[in-house]
Every structure is written in C-alpha cells, then in structure tokens.
Amino acid sequence: MRKAALLMAWLLPWIPPMVPFAVAQKVAGNGKPTAVSSNLVALKVTGTDRYTEKEILAAGGLELGRSAGEADFKEAVQRLGDTGLFTDVAYSYSYSPAGTKLELQLVDTDKSKLVPAHYENFVWFTDAELTSEIQRRVPLFKLLLPLSGSLPDQVSEALQAILGARHLPGRVDYLRENKQGAEDLIGIAYRVEEASFPIHDVEFPGAGPDQVQPLKVAARKLIGAEYVRSSLAIVARVDYLPVYLQRGYLKAAFAPPDARVVTQTSTEVQVDAIFPVTPGKIYSTSGVAWKGNAALPVEQLQSLLHLPIGQAADAVRLAADLENVQKLYHTKGYMAARIQAEPLLDDAASTVQYDLNVVEGDLFQMGELEIVGLDSQAKARLQNAWTLREGQPYNSDYPKEFLKNAFHLLPHGEQWAADIREAVNAKDKTVDVTLRFTAR
Numbered sequence: 001m002r003k004a005a006l007l008m009a010w011l012l013p014w015i016p017p018m019v020p021f022a023v024a025q026k027v028a029g030n031g032k033p034t035a036v037s038s039n040l041v042a043l044k045v046t047g048t049d050r051y052t053e054k055e056i057l058a059a060g061g062l063e064l065g066r067s068a069g070e071a072d073f074k075e076a077v078q079r080l081g082d083t084g085l086f087t088d089v090a091y092s093y094s095y096s097p098a099g100t101k102l103e104l105q106l107v108d109t110d111k112s113k114l115v116p117a118h119y120e121n122f123v124w125f126t127d128a129e130l131t132s133e134i135q136r137r138v139p140l141f142k143l144l145l146p147l148s149g150s151l152p153d154q155v156s157e158a159l160q161a162i163l164g165a166r167h168l169p170g171r172v173d174y175l176r177e178n179k180q181g182a183e184d185l186i187g188i189a190y191r192v193e194e195a196s197f198p199i200h201d202v203e204f205p206g207a208g209p210d211q212v213q214p215l216k217v218a219a220r221k222l223i224g225a226e227y228v229r230s231s232l233a234i235v236a237r238v239d240y241l242p243v244y245l246q247r248g249y250l251k252a253a254f255a256p257p258d259a260r261v262v263t264q265t266s267t268e269v270q271v272d273a274i275f276p277v278t279p280g281k282i283y284s285t286s287g288v289a290w291k292g293n294a295a296l297p298v299e300q301l302q303s304l305l306h307l308p309i310g311q312a313a314d315a316v317r318l319a320a321d322l323e324n325v326q327k328l329y330h331t332k333g334y335m336a337a338r339i340q341a342e343p344l345l346d347d348a349a350s351t352v353q354y355d356l357n358v359v360e361g362d363l364f365q366m367g368e369l370e371i372v373g374l375d376s377q378a379k380a381r382l383q384n385a386w387t388l389r390e391g392q393p394y395n396s397d398y399p400k401e402f403l404k405n406a407f408h409l410l411p412h413g414e415q416w417a418a419d420i421r422e423a424v425n426a427k428d429k430t431v432d433v434t435l436r437f438t439a440r
Contacts, residue, residue, distance in 0.1 A: 040068040041099035047106040048086070051140055056080070056104060058139040073102060084149015085109050085140055114144040117155060118177070120191035120229050123259035123271050124168060134158045145188050147176075152188055159190055169266050170195035177230075189230060197227040200262045200270045204240075206277040214243045215275075227271050232257040236275055244279055248312030250343060250352060251280035285313045286351035292358040295332060301325055301358075313343075313352050322356070329360065333393035335424050335431060336361030364394045367423075367430030373437035374410070381409040382435070394431045396422070403435070415440040 040062060045053045060076030062068060073091050081089045088107035093100055122130055134141050137158040138151070145152050152174060159172040170192035177187040202219040204212060218239045222232075236254040244252035255276040262270045285307050290298045305321045307313065322339045329337035342355040366388050371379045385406055388398045399420045410416050416437050423432040 038067060038069075038095060039099040040064055040066060040102060042101040044101070044103045045106065046103070047088075048108050050085075050108050050142070051106075055139040056106070059083070060104075062102070068100060068102075077104070080104075080106070082149060083140060083151040083154070084146030085151060109146055111144070113147055115147065115177075115185050115187045117141075117143055117145050117152075118187050118189045118230060120189050121197050121227050121259075122159070122190070122192060123197060123227060123261055123269060124166070125162075126258075127256075130159075130162070133162050137161060147185055156190065163192070169264075169269065191228070194267075196268045197259075198268065198270055199223060199225050199227050199273045201272045203272055203274045204277055205274065206279065208279060211243060211247075211277075211279065215240055218243060222273060227259055227273055229257050232273060232275075240275060240277070242316045244277075245315040246317070248282040248284060248314070249279045250283045250313060250315060250345065253278050253280070281347075281350050283313050283345060283350055283352040284311055285309050285354070286346070286349070287353040288356060289353065290356050290358065293360065295334060295360050295363075296328065300328075301356075304328065307354070313354075315343075318354070327396070330394075330396035333363045333365065333395065334360050335364040335394065335396070336426070362429050364424065364429050364431050366390050366392050366394050367425065367428075367432040370432070370434045371437070372434060373439075378409065378411050382406060385409060396431075399433055399435070410437065 041064065043053055043057050043062070043064065045051075045056050048056070051059075057064065060079055062072065062076050070093070073093060077089050077091050080086055085108065086106045087109055088105070090105045091102060092105075093102045119125075119127060119130055125133070131141075131143065134155055138154045140151065141155055141158075145155065156172050156174055163170060163172065171194045172190060173193045174188055174190045176185050177189050178185050199222050202216070202222055204215045204219075207215055222235065233254075233256060236257065240254060241252060255278075258274040258276065259271040260274060262272055264270070287309065288302070288305065288307060290301055293301060304324050306317050307321070318341060322341060325339055326337055337358070337360050340357045340359075342357060344353045344355060346352070367390060369383065369386055371382055374382070386402060388395060388402075399422075403418050403420070407416065417440055419436040419438075421434040421436065423434070425432065
C-alpha cells in the first residue's frame, strides 16, 4: 500500500464555509481512500474560549486511547454542532504509527444568544449540587443554554436521570422564560412535574427579632401554596422587602429562596420555604432636595412628603408620596411628569439624603369629550354641565369630581355605573376623555 497526502475537511451542512484543515489519510493501492481506525492519542481544540479540551472530548463521545476513525469524528462533530453552543464546527486528523491526532476548530455561539438555566423545585438539592450532577452527565453545561439546539433537552434528560438514580418522584420538564409583554427569552426554567410541593412553613434566616413577626404575618398566605422558586422570588421582592424598606434598611437583600423537605410520598413533597435575608444597617434621613420643578413650588411639593429628618428613612412611604406628587402634577396638566428619587447614602454616618429629580414635561390641554351609553338628551345635559373646555390645561381630577356631582342629570329609573377613560395624545399634547355609562 502506498501513501499519499490528501487535503480534506468535513463541515456540517448548515455551517458556513471555513478554511479547511490539512488532513493526512492512508490511501489504498488503487488510489481510493480507505476507512482507517487507530487509537486516538491527541486532541487539539481551537476557537473556543468557553470549553476545555477535556469537556469537548467528553461531549463528542470520544476518549483518548480508544480506537477512533472518520465515522467517529463525524459523529463527534455532529454532536457538538447539535448542542447549539457553536456556530461553526470543523475537524481535521492525521494518522501516524503512534495513533490518530484530531483537531477540532470551533466558533462559540455569541453569549447574547445564551440564557441562564433555573431550577424551580428540585427541593432535594442545592444549586451547586444539582449543577455538579448535571455536569457529570452533560460536560458542556455551564448554567448558560443556547436558545436553540439539543443542550436544553440534554440537561432535562440529565435531571430526570438524577431523580431516577435517587428514586425521587416526578417528571422533569422545562419552559422558556420571557419578560411579561416581551418576546426576548431571558432563561430556561426546569421543574419537576407530576408531583406537588406544598409549603408547610416559612423561615427567614438572618432576620432580626423586630423583623420576624411582620415577615411571618406577610408569609401566612404562602402556607399550602406550591413551592416554585421564581414565584417565591417575586413574593420576597413585593411582600417581604418592603418590611425592611419601611424601617430604613435600604440595603436589605433576599437571597434566592431555598427549601427543606419535611415529608415525602410518591406524589407529594411537603417543604419549608426558606428566605435568607441580609438586612444591613438602618439609614436615617439627613435631607431632601427638590430639583427640576418649575410649575409647582418646593413648599407645595414638600407638604406631600412624610420623611422626617433624623428618623429612619421609610422608602415605601416615600414611593407612595412621590406617586401623590405625580398625581398633583396631573391635576395641573403635566401628564408626563415623573419624579425620580436618588438616595445618596453615607455609610459612615448611616444616613441618606434624597435628591428628588422632577421632570415636568409638557403641559397638556383638554381635548375632546365623548359620552357613551346615554340618550341624546342626557348627553346634552352632561355636555352643557362639563366646564373643562377644549384648549384649557387638563385637570386629571376634574372627570372624577364631575361624575360625583352629575348623577342627578342622568335618566331616572335606572342605576348607572360610570367609567372614565383618558386618552393621552403625546403628539398634540391633549387628553381626550370618554365617559361610558352602563345601566345596572
């Protein structure tokens, strides 16, 4: 048998062309290449910053010291390409008396096209334990998953195998997550189906004595609810964090929820939900500075605040007060007004000064009035009684006050329900009002 040099590279059909690698291959006496297998003695991986040669070797189903040929290399490339972690995959190899050397050229999928994996209710494991177990079965798993490809399914299968190995109940499934109202994916959430995880009790490690009781009161509605980490994280932010913000703990933070198994059957796993919290220190208010206001004086704005100097800063009450300031602006026609509170923390003194930045925006005028649900005579009576004319500065309180005093103008013999709808037109700076009446 004579030897000849042959240039060759193999690319997946769906991968854009790349510069091929040089490959040395044995050729039969008739000039046609023959399938040759020998022990794989070396692997070189280029083009990836994310994965090691050991991880790539395992993910491709290859092993150093074992016999491997072109069919094995094609299968390895197919496996790697199918994961969705690489946009380009190519290979080259060479034979020698010592064995086969393989080189893989990879191009990582851009990180912007990867999303994190979340564990929703794998209550028997910590995140670190679960990740370690998955990586034993899926070498390329590093918590970030591609939006397409086989890797999410591989992780799901690994999780199912982990449950099976420990004879734990349930079937693993996953959902692609996106923010409400948005199409972009933000994560892939894995959860155990076909088993329930009711909450038996709630704990708050790290909470001080003065915080435990209000936290326990806020947590009552969770007893008996299903343990789902993403939902509980929202509960912590919406229901539990305000307990701290009200008391001046402006840097309080909750860690991701955890669980402890209490009892378990083949279909139900009762758990205690655990919300680790780091309260931080209490900050007292040292001052308030209004900035950007022109239409309304500082004295009028300040009268709406409940933030005493020298006392613990109540960030929850401040947020409500600023909503009232915004509503006040709306009554003056500044429908786009917004107020942003910027806390300036002095850690050494444990104080906070709030800069309250006002963006008043444009002055909006009354637009068209439409009355729906009444006969023509009743409409005429209401339109004549409406005194906020087109072109005047809009007052967001006026429609509500108008309805309070206008029900005697409605047809008698019926009980009426009224609905107010404001259409704010940013382009022409007007507000159209629709009053919709319904007989009960």
